[in-house]
Amino acid sequence: MTEEGNIISVSIEDEMRGAYIDYSMSVIISRALPDVRDGLKPVHRRVLYGMLDLGVYHNKPYKKSARIVGEVLGKYHPHGDSSVYETMVRMAQEWSLRYPLVDGQGNFGSIDGDSAAAMRYTEARMSRLAEEMLADLEKEVVNFEPNFDDSLTEPSVLPARLPNLLVNGTSGIAVGMATNMAPHNLTEVVEGIIAYIQNPDISIAALMEYVKAPDFPTGGIIYGYQGVRKAFETGRGRIVLRAVANIETDKNGREQIIVTEIPYQVNKAVLIEKTAALVNEKKIEGISAIRDESDREGLRIVYEIKREAMASVVLNQLFKYTSLQSTFSVNNVALVKGRPATLNLKELIKYYVEHRHEIVVKRTQYDLRKAEERLHLLEGLLKALEVIDLVIATIRSAADADTAKQMLMGKLALDLQSRFFEGVEMPQGFVFSFTDVQAKNILETRLQRLTGMERAKLQAEYDELLKTIAYYREILADKVLRMKIIVDELQGLKDKFGDKRRTQIEHDGQEIEMEDLIPDEEMVITISKAGYIKRTPLIEYRAQSRGGTGAKGVTTKEDDFTEHLFIASNHNYILIFTNFGKVYWLKAYEVPEGAKTSKGRPLQNLIAIENGEMVQAVINVKTLSDEDYINNHYLIFCTQKGVIKKTALEAYSRPRQAGINAITINQDDSLLDVQLTDGDSHIVAAVNSGRAICFHEGDVRAMGRGATGVKGIYVEDQERVVGMVCIKQASQNLLVVSEKGYGKRSDIEEYRITKRGGKGVTTLKITEKTGDLVSIKAVTDNDDLMIIKKSGVMIRFSVSELRLMGRATQGVKLINLPEGDAIASVAKVENIETEDDLNAEAAAPEIAPDSSEEVAE
Structure with missing residues (x-):
């Protein structure tokens, strides 16, 4: 504080943070989200309470909407009049609410999106169901809180005999969260609640036997049940809705598509307008005319079909391109004890039952108190009658x-x-002993109560009150009886207001995916160094005995060879990573099928790779939809500068056609390799100078998709990482190859485990004779090795032909190289037991004659 004492320094960041949090909480609690107990937002609650103040019950004359809006604005809701009027209008629209709470008279809008008439023209009153929401409010069953100027009080929640949140749903956008709850059928909801009351341990699946699916006011068809099931189980789900459409033939023999119900929240006029635009653009073909024949009897849209067109095909196009098929995204977020929560079906029912139980208890306590007060007065009157003179x-x-x-x-x-x-x-x-209230009541009693008949009535009332009080006390002492009262009230609601479902359910209506038409067979996927890809049925590779002559394998360019080869089922996902740090997705069945001898298709014809992008790694993934699988498997990235990154597979489980950035690459770096692990592997990375480091992947914390990563191995300026492997199986060995054809196979146990970021140990003694290290691979005896020279010549031989050697050795000569030539790259090829070799050209390996040479460090 300054010397004047009137200025306080406050951090603008802290002030803005605090102000924004206060604002967001105000929006969440006081505006956008409903209370789980009555399913109402404050503005809806105030509209109903304002109408109660005015006495506009369902059996009373309508009042001008402007009068109701003024009442709500002046007493409870100090905001714009449009917010109150539009709320009241929506509560009166039968296409917006499954069970409207306001009975409107006049123009309250239309399903075509027409706005309601001005509030000075329309009139309204409460519906009968709205009165069920307010029933018992006068019995001190809910808390009242001061209004905006502390001049009046308003209820913090309504008694809500009607399970409004379930039957009418709601929607709203708060700050940082939103809600979108579907309406349901009252009959089904009541039966579901009764089933829960009878068995609180009932499962959600069992509740779904009663509450079958949302029931929308505009009808339509729920197309497929998976989204409904997920919404009921988790509180979030995507429900596909379709219009009710029938194909008919007119008197001239021409086919017509007649739509009588459209999906919820679809604007009919906009639907017709957009459909006409699609017809004009030739995106939908076969429609000659569109007519809106809707009237007071109901909705009716007619699509005239051209003579040469098929109505069923046109209808499928309408479902695909227009709002005749739409989705309703369920997001059950409501306030539970003042806090927002996502709720499943059982939780929604549970909180409603808890609220009604509390209402029954408070109502009974109120009724008991009033009955005891009346009993006290009757006792005084009867006592006075005995000494009336x-x-x-x-x-x-x-x-x-x-x-x-x-x-x-x-x-x-x-x-x-x-x-x-x-x-x-x-x-x-004799002395009188009446209490204050008894004495006052005696003085106010009319003389006609002194007649014999009146005396009998008083005694009868007294006797009846004794029974009533005993009943109230029994209610308060017995929870089972309280629950029976709730059930009886719900049954009364069902008998009075229950109706049939409007929305049909088509359980097997999910769209047919291409995957469903393709058998899940094992395929051999090959990608060549030049970027040609194909898949071949595994059955084409028939087993061949030892000593066979082999057969012609894949046809490639002279300077090309198979770099990636693996077995995948048709339904597997293939993740393709490039040197730019991007990832692309392909379903295995999307890879063109080719014969064993065919070259395949260029990869750029299947995915949108850029110029200069090269495939660095290919990962075969069983599924991207199993949450347990994708959250417990990880991708390990390695760059040429020694950066290691670990990210959960879940971050790459949402395919994008154009690909996404899989890792952030520094400007002077590039992606080298990617491996899939289950979180319990050892990572080995090696640099061209002959060093390698081994550490457990637990040393690398999982990070986001956009992260760069952490240092895996120390790399000097003139060095670069040449390979990274993730080893878990004890049967795997580490194979290293040098630039001038030297290499060896070592046991992984010879590499001591260290912390990441170190220099590591020698994995191959680099000399002028060996040249730099060019590759490391994790191999087994069942693998083949493909080596390509800089001159373009390729050889292939089995790893089993190399014996195990110590880590601190120079290795053996794998291949004879002419002077000036060197090894360009090394690829490991999975050795499939085949009848024909995958590559006949590699049938005779070019192993150097001095391959037994072994030099110690």
């Missing part, structure tokens, strides 16, 4: 009403000498 004489002798009350309460002595007591027989030592 004394009571009358006492009242007549009193100077005023207050004195009479005091005398009846026994607080003033009776004047036995008064003339009013002459002839009245006084019991010995």
Whole structure:
């Protein structure tokens, strides 16, 4: 604080953060999200309570909407009048709410998107169901809170005998969250709630036997049940809705498509307008005319079909390109004890039942208190009737009403000498003992209650009240009885307002995917160095005995060879990573099928790779939809500068046609390799100078898709990483190859495990004779090795022909190289037991004659 004491320094960042959090919480709690108990937002609740104040019940005359809006604005909702009026209008629209809460008279809009008439022209009153929402409000069953200026109070929640949140749903956009809850059929919801009350441990699947699916006010067809099931189980789901359309033939023999119901929240006029535009653009063909024949009897859209067109084909086009098929994204977010929560079907029912149970308890307590108060008054009256002459004489002798009350309460002595007591027989030592309220009630009682019939009525009322009070006390002592009351009230709602479903359910209506038409067979996928890809049925590779002559394999260019080869089923995903750090997706069945001898198709014809992009790694993934699988498998990335990154497979589980950035690559770096692990592998990375490091992948924390990664191995300026392998199987060995044809196979256990980021140990002694290290591979005896020289010559031989050697050796000469030639790259090819070799050209390996040479470090 300054010397003047009136300026306080505040961080603008802290102030903005605090102000924004306050604003967002205000929007979440006081505007956009419904309360789980009554399913209403504050504005809806205030509209109904304002109408209750005005007394516009369903059986009373309508009042002008402007009068209702003014009541709500002036007393409870100090916002724009349009927000209140539009809320009231929506509550009156039968195509917006499954069970409208406002009974409107006048123009309240249309399904074509027409707005309602001005509030000075329309009239409204509560619907019968709205009164069920407000029932028992006067019995102190809910808390009341001050309005905006503390001049009045308003209910914080309504008693809500109607399960409004389930039957009418809601939608709203808050700050950082939103809600979109579907409406349901009242009959089904009541049956579901009763089933829950009878068995609180009931499963969601069992509840779905009663609450079958959402029931939208505009009808339509729920096309496929998977989205419904997911929404009920998790609170989130995507429901496909279709219009009800039938193909008919007119009197001229021409086919017509007649639409009688459209999906929820679809604007009919916009639907017709956009369909006409698609017809004009030739995107939808076969429609000669569109007519809107809707009237008071219901909705009817007619599509005239051209004579040469097939109506069924046109209908499928309409479903595909127009809003005749749309989706409703369920997001069940509501306020539970003031906090937003995503709720499944059972939780929605549970919180409603808890609320109604609380209402029944408070209502019974209120009724019990009132009954006991009435019983007390009746006791006073009956007691007074027994000594009515004394009571009358006492009242007549009193100077005023207050004195009479005091005398009846026994607080003033009776004047036995008064003339009013002459002839009245006084019991010995008699004193009145009425309570304050009894004495007041006696004084206010009319003389007609002194008749014999009235006395009998009082006694009958007294006896009945005793039974009622006993019943109330029984209710408060027995939860089972309270639950029975809730069930009876719900049954009454069902009998009075229950109706049939409007929305049909087509359980097997999911769209046929291409995958469903393709058998899940094992295929051999090959990608060549030049980027040619194909798939071949595994059955084409028939097993061949030892000593066979082989057969012609894949046809490639002279300077090309198969770099990636693996077995995948047709339904598997193939993730293709490029040197730019991008990833592309292909379904195995999307790879063109080719014969064993064919070259394949260029990869750029299948995925949108850029110029200069080269395939660095290919990952075969079983599924991208199994959450357990994608959250417990990881991709390990390695760059030429020694950067290692680990990311959960889940981050790459949403395919994009144009591909996405899989890793952020520094400007002077490029992606080298990608491996799929289950989180329990050892990572080995090697640099061209002959060093290699081995560490557990647990040393690398999982990070986001856009991250760069962390240092895996120390790399000097003139060095680069030449390979990275992830080893888990003890049977795997580490194979290293040098630039001048030297290589060896070593046991992985010879590489001590260290922390990431170090220099590592020697994996191959680099000399002028060997040249730089060019490749490392994790291999087994079943693998083949493909080596390509810089001159373009390729050889292939089995790894089993190389014996195990120590880590600290120079290795053996794998291949004879002419002077000036060197090894360009090395690829490991999975050795499939085949009848024919995958590559006949590699049938005779070019192993150097001095391959037994082994030099110690």
